[in-house]
Amino acid sequence: MGTEHWSANWIWAPDTASANNVYVEARTTFKINQPVESAMLRVSANQSYKLYINGMEVGRGPAPADLKWMSYDTYDAANDLREGVNVIALVAHNFGKDPIVTHQLQGPGGLICQLDLNEEDASQGIVTRSIASGSDWKCRRSPRWKEGVSRLHLWGGYREMIDMAEDDGWEEPEYDDSAWPFAVTVSEAEHPESVWPRLLPREIPFLQETWISPEAVVAAESYFGGILSPEGLLAEKRKYGMKAVEVDASVPGSYPQITYDFGKEVVGYPELEVYAEQGGVLQLYYGESLELALADTFLLRKGRNKLTPLGRRAFRFMKAAVMATPVPLQIERLELRFVHYPYSGGGEFRCSDERLNRIWETGRYTTIVNSQNHFEDCPHREAALWVADSVIMAKVVYQTFSDTELIRKSLMQAARIQNPDGSIAGTGPQRNPFLLPDFCAHWLFGVSEYYLYTQDKAFLHEVWPYVEKLVSWFKAQEDESGLFANANRDSWWCFIDWTDDIERKDRVTAVSCFYYKFLITAALMAAELSESGTAAVFLEQAAALRLSIRHRLRVPGTFVFADCLTDEGLSTSITAQTNFAAAWSGVMEDGEAEAFIRDYYLQEQLPPIRGAFFQFIVLETLFSYGFAEQAITQIRSYWGEMLDRGATTWWETFDPSLPFVTTPSPYLGHTPTYLQDSIPVSLSHGWGASPTYLLSRELVGIDMSEAGTGAIAFHPTIVEGIDWAEATVPSAYGEIHARWEREADGRILFKAVLPADVTWSTPDLDHMDLVQKEGKVCISGKIPICINGNADKIAIREGK
Numbered sequence: 001m002g003t004e005h006w007s008a009n010w011i012w013a014p015d016t017a018s019a020n021n022v023y024v025e026a027r028t029t030f031k032i033n034q035p036v037e038s039a040m041l042r043v044s045a046n047q048s049y050k051l052y053i054n055g056m057e058v059g060r061g062p063a064p065a066d067l068k069w070m071s072y073d074t075y076d077a078a079n080d081l082r083e084g085v086n087v088i089a090l091v092a093h094n095f096g097k098d099p100i101v102t103h104q105l106q107g108p109g110g111l112i113c114q115l116d117l118n119e120e121d122a123s124q125g126i127v128t129r130s131i132a133s134g135s136d137w138k139c140r141r142s143p144r145w146k147e148g149v150s151r152l153h154l155w156g157g158y159r160e161m162i163d164m165a166e167d168d169g170w171e172e173p174e175y176d177d178s179a180w181p182f183a184v185t186v187s188e189a190e191h192p193e194s195v196w197p198r199l200l201p202r203e204i205p206f207l208q209e210t211w212i213s214p215e216a217v218v219a220a221e222s223y224f225g226g227i228l229s230p231e232g233l234l235a236e237k238r239k240y241g242m243k244a245v246e247v248d249a250s251v252p253g254s255y256p257q258i259t260y261d262f263g264k265e266v267v268g269y270p271e272l273e274v275y276a277e278q279g280g281v282l283q284l285y286y287g288e289s290l291e292l293a294l295a296d297t298f299l300l301r302k303g304r305n306k307l308t309p310l311g312r313r314a315f316r317f318m319k320a321a322v323m324a325t326p327v328p329l330q331i332e333r334l335e336l337r338f339v340h341y342p343y344s345g346g347g348e349f350r351c352s353d354e355r356l357n358r359i360w361e362t363g364r365y366t367t368i369v370n371s372q373n374h375f376e377d378c379p380h381r382e383a384a385l386w387v388a389d390s391v392i393m394a395k396v397v398y399q400t401f402s403d404t405e406l407i408r409k410s411l412m413q414a415a416r417i418q419n420p421d422g423s424i425a426g427t428g429p430q431r432n433p434f435l436l437p438d439f440c441a442h443w444l445f446g447v448s449e450y451y452l453y454t455q456d457k458a459f460l461h462e463v464w465p466y467v468e469k470l471v472s473w474f475k476a477q478e479d480e481s482g483l484f485a486n487a488n489r490d491s492w493w494c495f496i497d498w499t500d501d502i503e504r505k506d507r508v509t510a511v512s513c514f515y516y517k518f519l520i521t522a523a524l525m526a527a528e529l530s531e532s533g534t535a536a537v538f539l540e541q542a543a544a545l546r547l548s549i550r551h552r553l554r555v556p557g558t559f560v561f562a563d564c565l566t567d568e569g570l571s572t573s574i575t576a577q578t579n580f581a582a583a584w585s586g587v588m589e590d591g592e593a594e595a596f597i598r599d600y601y602l603q604e605q606l607p608p609i610r611g612a613f614f615q616f617i618v619l620e621t622l623f624s625y626g627f628a629e630q631a632i633t634q635i636r637s638y639w640g641e642m643l644d645r646g647a648t649t650w651w652e653t654f655d656p657s658l659p660f661v662t663t664p665s666p667y668l669g670h671t672p673t674y675l676q677d678s679i680p681v682s683l684s685h686g687w688g689a690s691p692t693y694l695l696s697r698e699l700v701g702i703d704m705s706e707a708g709t710g711a712i713a714f715h716p717t718i719v720e721g722i723d724w725a726e727a728t729v730p731s732a733y734g735e736i737h738a739r740w741e742r743e744a745d746g747r748i749l750f751k752a753v754l755p756a757d758v759t760w761s762t763p764d765l766d767h768m769d770l771v772q773k774e775g776k777v778c779i780s781g782k783i784p785i786c787i788n789g790n791a792d793k794i795a796i797r798e799g800k
Helices: 235-240 354-369 387-400 405-416 437-454 457-476 509-528 532-552 576-585 590-601 615-624 628-644 690-700
Strands: 009-012 022-032 036-046 048-053 056-061 070-076 084-094 110-121 125-132 138-141 160-163 184-188 199-201 208-212 216-221 226-228 245-248 257-276 280-287 293-300 303-307 313-323 329-340 348-351 564-566 711-714 724-729 736-742 748-755 759-763 766-773 776-783 796-799
Touching: 022 110, 036 048, 036 056, 036 084, 056 070, 084 110, 208 257, 257 280, 257 293, 257 354, 293 303, 313 329, 348 354, 348 690, 354 387, 354 628, 354 690, 387 405, 387 437, 387 690, 405 437, 405 457, 437 457, 437 509, 457 509, 509 532, 509 576, 576 590, 576 615, 590 615, 615 628, 615 690, 628 690, 690 724, 690 736, 711 748, 748 759, 759 776
Parallel strands: 070 199, 160 293, 711 759
Antiparallel strands: 009 110, 009 184, 022 084, 022 138, 036 070, 036 110, 048 056, 048 084, 110 125, 208 329, 216 257, 226 245, 245 329, 257 303, 257 313, 257 329, 280 293, 280 313, 348 724, 724 736, 736 748, 748 776, 759 796, 766 776
């Protein structure tokens, strides 16, 4: 809970408790007659708010959270206040009780706000008073948003229909709210019996906001009406001053439309300024592709209109369509308030292969747009906190940025919705029934990687009770031989990878493999907490489980594993995913893993892996076992083919064997949900960004995985077809840079520059030169040979 005292109550508009899709407006006025020394305002809402002070927009939020762990925002309001009458005004939205696939947007409507003022009193000194939400505030259901609108889709909220004629200046201090009803008190703050028993201060910085404009006009169709200067609002025009676009929909039946391209996926809040002399209607359609969907309808008032939805939008293409204008209207401004997490530091990667450069950058950008108030699987469809997606994006962050707060928050939000039996929900941030047994293990892998990168002992102590409960849950799923059993029960989703090729029945091999790696990881964490006895128990369990997996789940006479085991025997299905899980987790011996890759995977003896998600396990395994050239070839081919087909952010899944198309449409077979058009396909999915961290970590060789100990490992990977590669990785110690390039004699010149107080290791370099200057160490030398593409297979030299 927050340490500050709350005198505010949760409030809402009267007579709306049972309604869906409710927008409320709340306000209170107060006087200031003496100097203000400080003014801190705290605010939250279920589910979203926009805050105004004296008519000026101050901020929006809060960060999505589970109802039991509500997040609140804090603003320094001192500069927004004035002598005399002041007003705090909020518009807030509640989704309601409609079903939503991922079980997000739960709970009743409510908002809470408290302004704590420290004022300088001539006789008493500093006097504190609080302006706190309660039944004395005025609160109405907003007349601007129309009721009865339809849903965007089953994963998200509603369309917005806004009547601008009802925009009556309610945010201003001078506004007369005497006809408004008083607010209804929903709950006291932090009452243990409340639906919101906790209020946590915001755990990450506010999102970065950048104004951007569309880059191109895709189409300007008059449709019986007229359009003048459709390109007047493009980004390239901004330096010369925007030119208004004139749209005429006065002809009966006309519906002129302009489709804009923002160049790549963007996330945020569109704003338009429109002058409509006699009113009319403007509608906004959005799409990650040109398959656009209507989201916002504005009923324009006569004169000037400033248009923006309250809800966030994610799209590449936007269409503005106009109807019913008695006289032409002018769109004077069209911009997007682009929002994402404000990462500090910014890594770089370049090599002689421009295709790989584009792949690295696309993964970096995909991670950015999916980094919001938590890691999101995709900003367009559901914006949910899926565990495995978060773990992959965290790997990108370690190699690309120097800020880990979003990683910590996302891992803790998953922990906070731990089920009573100890399992971790596959998605969040609100508790839900989505249980993916393999994701329970992936969550711990993410926890361990975060600790290794940061050495954040406070986090380790905070998260350990959740880990212990999760260990107990895994233990409870064992059969008599220790295997994870009944993994495909009806209430679960045994995921592994998004494909129908894997047979998932009862004792699913990949789940037991992940369970083995889970136990090893939990043992290492226990050792870090000086719980040596617990660590020994986990290691003993892991050893027994590994023997059981190898004895019961391997195909007789081979070193490969069947997908699953039932009471009828081993599955006849053998997939790459199952065997990569065995190799990646350490269940396979090294020689077995190498033979599987060489004789099965690279010989295409198994069904191909079509999705972007599981590729991170495949690629990490290829690099680990000396198949670096094959890993780079796979990155070039799979992700490069996505680029060839028009990707600007990584798609949720993609099958390059299908006929050439420019987007993985639900109608063209790229996903297991083929032809289920109720499921929007995501064209911006963070789980596909693995090449970005791997190119920096493996190709250039800057390994940040244990940076928390102050140790950086350089292990460059030299592959055919690449003449040079370099990367810069920011860290808490400063920037770390490395570069290698081929020389005429075939040897590799290697150079690294890093902070002097960092421990480092490199391949054993010929003619190694060390120079220390101005707090930096410059390491240079030549890599004499290259074994299996991996320079670090030779010898290691360490230093500090």
